[in-house]
Amino acid sequence: MTAAEESPVARVEWNGAVRIIRSLFPPIDLFEDIADPADWPLLLSAEQKTNPRIMETIGNLDLVPAGRRVGGPGASYLMAPFTHVSPDRPSRFSDGSHGALYVAESYETALFETIHHHGRFMARTAEAPGWTSQFREIVLDISADLHDLRGADPASDPILDPDDYAPAQKLAAALRGAGADGIIYPSVRHPGGECVALFHPDCASAPRQGRHLDYHWNGATVDLVRDAGSGAVFRVVEGGAG
Template identity: 40%
Template sequence: MVMLERLGNLAGEHVQAYRLVNSKFPPIALFDDVADADEFDVLYQIQALTNPRLSNQIGVLELIPRREIPFGIPGCSYAIAPFTHINPAGSRFSDGSFGVLYLAATMETALAEVRYHQNRYWSQVQGLNFERFVFRGLSCSFVDAAMKDAASVPLTDPLYDPDDYSHARRLGSALKQAGYPGLRYLSVRAPGNYCWALLTPKAVVSIVQAAHYEMIWNGQITSVSKISET
């Protein structure tokens, strides 16, 4: 297992990275309508009176401390979503008990990562012969101060096992418990590129919408194409 002591430290630079989200789920603008936690709590209570589905849209707010929410930034709702809508099945660096904001160094890397996971998920759905999936591209700016760096760990290490996430999840839990805000690591689906696993959204400066992309399923993802610039 990769221990924290083996990891490098990032220098606190501004980083531009990319992400894809399913376009059928609209962003929740409530986080973007306020400047601080007090304003959010007031607005949330007001909207909850008239919108009974608000808690489902916002997610489980108790999973993230208010102090970690970067209120006032462009795209705050995009930054928060992975931490209030957690996949109970987990991910590479999470066992499903906490959220992770995954980002890639290029949009091409993000597409490669998402394509792999879409193939893996939909191949388990019986009777799905054809489908079209549309994704919203996001451009994220964040500061990597105090984050750890696993870029020197070779792809042959169990950390990067393509299917067994047990080693990576133990590292992710250790990073989370130690209070590190994130990790840079090598992309498994696009070798030669980097990805980031942000364990808190507080390092995010902005997340803005980029292009839309579609993936065509025909027994597997057979094509990926850009369908709009914004």
């Protein structure tokens, strides 16, 4: 085992943790239903007879162990990252063959994590400057035993490399295979911030919608963030949003 695989396991209890996602993803009816997740396969079988495209909305339910599925109000925010995966969309702790639920301890850390990734997308596609896609803040609670990488040095540890995700993906695959619930690690995009990568949706609970946000792309970076509810605009500066 590597040193990272032998990292200590810490009990993480976060109330009011934050995940920011694109607003274009609507809730998925099956996950929001009051039906017991144990009944989902039967409901899906019946629904597919009249709506053969239902699986495009739900994704691959088989990727989530039956005993770790969650349902009810807001459950789409917990389930969708695990049922909608693709090798074309890898992330730090997933090669795209399985899901990971990324959550930050604070709003500001979540903001800077998404600003970074949205900026990279805008640059790759050579988007014109302007206000871009709307995002939504999801507030949720975390309760899980996670492998603790908070003692790692982001400047030198390959698991926290800002661009090369291969070492982190290899670690995550080994930990998932050993039955781990996930990883807690220092944010690479917001110094001092902390994030978790959860391997199962039942490690989080009580998801509720927070603010709606707009990001402004100036042609080189995301430089402004607007609270769509209040209309307040904040300038993005190194180390924080002012």
